[in-house]
Amino acid sequence: MVAKLTKGFWPKVARIILRNRILILIAIAGFTVFLGLQWKNMQFSNTEANILPDDHPATVQYNAFTKIFGEEGNAIVLAIRDTALFTPQNFNRWNKLSKQLEAFPEIDFVISTDNLKVLVKDNETQAFIMEPFLKNPPETKQEIDSLTHHLFNELPFYDNLVYNPKSGTIQTIAYLDKDIMNTAVRNEFILNDLGDLVKSFEDETQLDVRVSGMPYIRTWNTKSIVDEIGIFIVAALLVTSVIFFFFFRSFRATFISMCVVIIGVMWAFGFLGLLRYEITILTALIPPLIIVIGIPNCIFLINKYQQEVNKHGNQALSLQRVISKIGNATLMTNITTASGFATFIILDSDLLKEFGIVASINIIGIFILSLLIIPIIYSFMPLPKTKHLKHLNKKWMDFFVNWMERMVRHHRIAVYITTVAVLVLSIIGIYQIKITGSRIEDLPKNTHFYKDIQFFEQEFDGIMPMEIVVDTERKNGVIKPATLKRMDELGATINEIPELSRPISVVDLIKYSKQAFYNGIPKYYQLPTSQENTFIMDAARKSSGNGNLLESFVDSTGQTARLTTYMQDVKIDRMEEIERDVQQAINKFFPSERYKVFMTGKALLFLKGTKYLVKNLLLSLALAIGLISLFMAYLFRSFRMVIISLVPNLLPLVITAGVMGYLGVPIKPSTILVFSIAFGISVDDTIHFLAKYRQELAAHKWHIKRSVYAALRETGVSMFYTSIVLFFGFSVFIISSFGGTKALGGLVSATLLFAMLSNLILLPSLLLSLERSIANKQVLKKPQIDILPKEEDGPKDK
Numbered sequence: 001m002v003a004k005l006t007k008g009f010w011p012k013v014a015r016i017i018l019r020n021r022i023l024i025l026i027a028i029a030g031f032t033v034f035l036g037l038q039w040k041n042m043q044f045s046n047t048e049a050n051i052l053p054d055d056h057p058a059t060v061q062y063n064a065f066t067k068i069f070g071e072e073g074n075a076i077v078l079a080i081r082d083t084a085l086f087t088p089q090n091f092n093r094w095n096k097l098s099k100q101l102e103a104f105p106e107i108d109f110v111i112s113t114d115n116l117k118v119l120v121k122d123n124e125t126q127a128f129i130m131e132p133f134l135k136n137p138p139e140t141k142q143e144i145d146s147l148t149h150h151l152f153n154e155l156p157f158y159d160n161l162v163y164n165p166k167s168g169t170i171q172t173i174a175y176l177d178k179d180i181m182n183t184a185v186r187n188e189f190i191l192n193d194l195g196d197l198v199k200s201f202e203d204e205t206q207l208d209v210r211v212s213g214m215p216y217i218r219t220w221n222t223k224s225i226v227d228e229i230g231i232f233i234v235a236a237l238l239v240t241s242v243i244f245f246f247f248f249r250s251f252r253a254t255f256i257s258m259c260v261v262i263i264g265v266m267w268a269f270g271f272l273g274l275l276r277y278e279i280t281i282l283t284a285l286i287p288p289l290i291i292v293i294g295i296p297n298c299i300f301l302i303n304k305y306q307q308e309v310n311k312h313g314n315q316a317l318s319l320q321r322v323i324s325k326i327g328n329a330t331l332m333t334n335i336t337t338a339s340g341f342a343t344f345i346i347l348d349s350d351l352l353k354e355f356g357i358v359a360s361i362n363i364i365g366i367f368i369l370s371l372l373i374i375p376i377i378y379s380f381m382p383l384p385k386t387k388h389l390k391h392l393n394k395k396w397m398d399f400f401v402n403w404m405e406r407m408v409r410h411h412r413i414a415v416y417i418t419t420v421a422v423l424v425l426s427i428i429g430i431y432q433i434k435i436t437g438s439r440i441e442d443l444p445k446n447t448h449f450y451k452d453i454q455f456f457e458q459e460f461d462g463i464m465p466m467e468i469v470v471d472t473e474r475k476n477g478v479i480k481p482a483t484l485k486r487m488d489e490l491g492a493t494i495n496e497i498p499e500l501s502r503p504i505s506v507v508d509l510i511k512y513s514k515q516a517f518y519n520g521i522p523k524y525y526q527l528p529t530s531q532e533n534t535f536i537m538d539a540a541r542k543s544s545g546n547g548n549l550l551e552s553f554v555d556s557t558g559q560t561a562r563l564t565t566y567m568q569d570v571k572i573d574r575m576e577e578i579e580r581d582v583q584q585a586i587n588k589f590f591p592s593e594r595y596k597v598f599m600t601g602k603a604l605l606f607l608k609g610t611k612y613l614v615k616n617l618l619l620s621l622a623l624a625i626g627l628i629s630l631f632m633a634y635l636f637r638s639f640r641m642v643i644i645s646l647v648p649n650l651l652p653l654v655i656t657a658g659v660m661g662y663l664g665v666p667i668k669p670s671t672i673l674v675f676s677i678a679f680g681i682s683v684d685d686t687i688h689f690l691a692k693y694r695q696e697l698a699a700h701k702w703h704i705k706r707s708v709y710a711a712l713r714e715t716g717v718s719m720f721y722t723s724i725v726l727f728f729g730f731s732v733f734i735i736s737s738f739g740g741t742k743a744l745g746g747l748v749s750a751t752l753l754f755a756m757l758s759n760l761i762l763l764p765s766l767l768l769s770l771e772r773s774i775a776n777k778q779v780l781k782k783p784q785i786d787i788l789p790k791e792e793d794g795p796k797d798k
Helices: 002-019 021-041 055-068 088-102 141-154 184-205 212-247 251-274 283-312 315-346 348-381 386-393 395-412 414-430 448-460 481-495 506-517 528-541 547-552 572-589 602-636 639-663 668-701 704-735 739-770
Strands: 075-080 107-113 117-122 127-132 167-178 210-212 466-470 560-565 594-599
Touching: 002 021, 002 348, 021 251, 055 315, 055 466, 055 560, 055 594, 055 602, 075 184, 075 668, 088 107, 088 141, 088 167, 088 639, 107 414, 117 506, 117 704, 127 506, 141 739, 167 448, 184 560, 210 212, 210 448, 212 251, 212 448, 212 704, 212 739, 251 283, 251 348, 283 315, 283 348, 283 704, 315 348, 315 602, 315 668, 348 602, 386 739, 395 414, 395 704, 414 739, 448 547, 466 481, 466 602, 481 506, 481 560, 481 572, 572 594, 572 602, 594 602, 602 639, 602 668, 639 668, 639 739, 668 704, 668 739, 704 739
Parallel strands: none
Antiparallel strands: 075 167, 075 210, 107 167, 117 127, 466 560, 466 594
């Protein structure tokens, strides 16, 4: 039944396409216009994708934290490390910048030297009051020196918050309105308003302002992604068109292929708009991916058309055979490629799920476009001229094909020895791979915002927030002396970890209160004793204006407190060590029967998310291998054929993993993607080769040697062409400023090059060596499904 269906299906498809050419072109144009209208729904991601699923414990804890204390990581920090700041003109201009920032509706509030508050005791009421640090703008250098001495030496509460006493760096913190954190308003404010303010300040003062903070980084990161999309598309079109023309030496063939992939790119953007998916660092790769994956379809179809024309010169018959003979094999290869991407759909990560859905849909879309457009356009054109067919008989191509045949015919033992040696070396390399990565590791290194991140890590010990939530399980339990002492001991432990900043919590406010009670003497910046606690807390209760400060550290019931620290950019293995050390300190100071304490924050979410993603991407790779194995089993109805087809495609993955180990390239989200993508694409060559091999078996009366050599000569050229196009096509991603995209491009290119050699040399060698085992006529003589239908008329392939 299946054999009968497939035997007549593709000739029927060919007739339908060639008899309804105008109608099909109108339908393609109409659908393209429809998808073009969906472009208005495209938008770039303003949110920070959470890789973890909603029910993951880390996500649940983070949501519990934000429910009490609100969104974290909404601060933009500006800093200057320059003694020239401490002149009346520059210092007052710096304070004016703070006022200008606070005037914007996008800014919730600002902490700076301009509006800094000093906690003092009112001797009359015995209450604490907040006095301005800066009562009047300083007019002399002596006034500024006095102010900075007061700030650096007598206000330890603001140490590492507003200033760094060692380097003299001054910092302003602007907190964005949390309602605009994940909207386009944030981007517009940071790129336009904030950028103009900072530039104006720098022009006036000649001082270098460093700017950072998670909203700032996310905004500039998004802008970098947007800027690179156009570069990738142009580069992919340019590279693939040049290589295509080099092989075919035909402007006509190159132009037709470029039209196909350009329409494919338009469809890719259209589907993003239609599905209302945001453009992220992954979905931004889909348009150039469609170009790179679409060109091999064009190569196989156009190459087959020219081969047929070269043999018999009958255009109608040539076009019919292009569709009926290559259509099914090309469909199979596109399905396997789409399967490699579709495995991401099963993951709980929305980021990868959307990438998998759009990529797999568009891969099938580019197959449909190439199958319809190429034969139809050629049907309206005259037959290719002799000069357009010269590439079929190039001497260097004949040399390459002869070399492959010679290796397979006479040097199979050497091929196997080399394969085993490379495999052993690769396995040794795999054992040197580490699972690592960091929050900013893949960000563009040559950008101003990356350099500013490094500046703030050096000056203020990091910008990635890490939160510790202490639930005392009783009202006002936070301000109990025992709780404060435990939090202080935990803070001291955290302060000893070099990658973490000095933690800030209600403990610091209580210490500041004691210092204020003793008339601001710095040595009293410490927790009150049990005797002092009563009257210091009594003074605090009489105070007004401290509410905002307290709300930042403690919830409204006084039951739950937060302890905030910032982590430097460290590798995941070190991040795990820090998490373990902090957790041990929590267990030591906070008995689980009396307190509920947990760690959260963006730093921890990144750690958990990376480990979760690596684990699930390995599952995705295993699923891709399993799916394609089942697919091959269905096609060939032979377990041995499945094994033979998998070996030359798994070997390149192992080699690439080994190369990563030797080169020190770690396993992380951006590099683990390589294997699923490369496997789905590399197996295409195997299908094309085995498809032709099956056809040659029937033509040569099950003579395996003759069939293998014939298949190698017939498909070797197209496989070489497509592999070279894929190699250079994916190589365009190396120009990316993002480390992850760069690694993806380089590793996929290398893997596909290994896969080409493996499919052209190792695969035929295995078929020849195992010919007796697989030459089962009962299996092959009556196949359940024909990948390439037999020719019913016209001369046989050479």
